[in-house]
Amino acid sequence: MRTQKSHRLFSDKLLMATEALGCRTLAELVGRVRTMDASTPITLDRAYKWAQGRATPRDGKAYHDLAQLLDLGEDGAFVRSCSLEHFKERLSRRYPRWRADDGAGRLSSVARPDPAVAAWPTLTTERYATYSLSWAAGRGGQVVRGSSRIATAPGFTRPRIDYVEDTAEGRLTFAGDLRISRNLLMVNFDAAEADVLLSMVLLVSSTPSPAFGGLVIGQSIQPGEARPVCGRLLMVAMDDTVTDPERRNGYHEVGSGSLADDLAGIGYGEADCDAVARSIVGYLKSPSRSDGHLSIAPQAIDEIALPLALSVARPTTRIF
Structure with a gap:
C-alpha cells in the first residue's frame, strides 16, 4: 500500500x-x-x-x-x-x-490508462512503416521498407498483423496472430508463399509511442543455399492520412535521403528526418553484445521515438 x-x-x-x-x-x-x-x-x-x-x-x-x-x-x-x-x-x-x-x-x-487494457502494449495506429536490413544477395547494407497493419479485435484479444515486403524476388505477404509475453509481442507468420517462413519478436512500450522495434527471424536465400538469419526491425506509426502505405515499400540506399523522405511522407515532416534516418540505420546495424546475444534495449528505440513524438505533439488529449 x-x-x-x-x-x-x-x-x-x-x-x-x-x-x-x-x-x-x-x-x-x-x-x-x-x-x-x-x-x-x-x-x-x-x-x-x-x-x-x-x-x-x-x-x-x-x-x-x-x-x-x-x-x-x-x-x-x-x-x-x-x-x-x-x-x-x-x-x-x-x-x-x-x-x-x-x-x-x-x-x-x-x-493513466484503463486498467482493463493496461496489460497490453500500446499500439498507436493500425498502419506502420517497417524497416529492416535487406537479406537479399547483392543488397547487403540496404534498408528494406515494408508495411504492416495491425487489427485489434474487441477486448484486445489476439490482434492480427499483416506484413507486406517487396523484395528482389517479388512481393511477399505474411499474416499471423500476435501473442503477448509481458511487454513482448510475438508472431509466427503464415506466408502466402509455402516455402518462406518468418517470425517477429517485438519490444513494445506499454505507453503510446510512434515507434517500436524488435527482432525478425527467417531465412535468406543465397545462391545454392538457405541460411537462418536474425536481424533488427523497427516499426514507425503512419499518419492516418497516408493514402498508400505501401507506395515506398522496397529498398532504400543508406545515405541517399530516401529514408528521410519516407519519414516525412508518413507524417513526421516537422522532425529532423535526416537525423532520425541516421539513427534508424545505426539501430538496424548495431552489432550483437559481447556475449554473442542479439538483443535490444528499450533505450535504443527511445532515442528514435522521442524526436518523432515531439514532431507530432498534439494537445494533451493525445499523448505520444
Missing part, C-alpha cells in the same frame, strides 16, 4: 511539473530534460510508467534532473520526499501563470 501511495505521489508531481512548464505532452518534458542533460535516466517509456503510477525512479539522478529543469531552488531530495501540497505551492510560486487547482488534471486521464 505504501509503495502504491508513493507511486501515485510522484505521478502527480510529474504531471504537475509537465503542465507548469507548459509542456503539452510528456514527450516534450522528456525532450527538455534530455536537451539539458543527454545522460539523464528520464526516458520516454519510463516517464509514462511513472505518470501512470506504475513505478518511481530508481536512479536518484532522475529527481535531480527534474529539480534542475523546474528551477525551484531545491534539490532532487525535495522533489522526491516533499508533500504534494508543498510541491504544488512551490510550483505556483515559480510559475504563477500555472493554475495550481488544475494541476495533474488535464494530463492524468490520458497518462
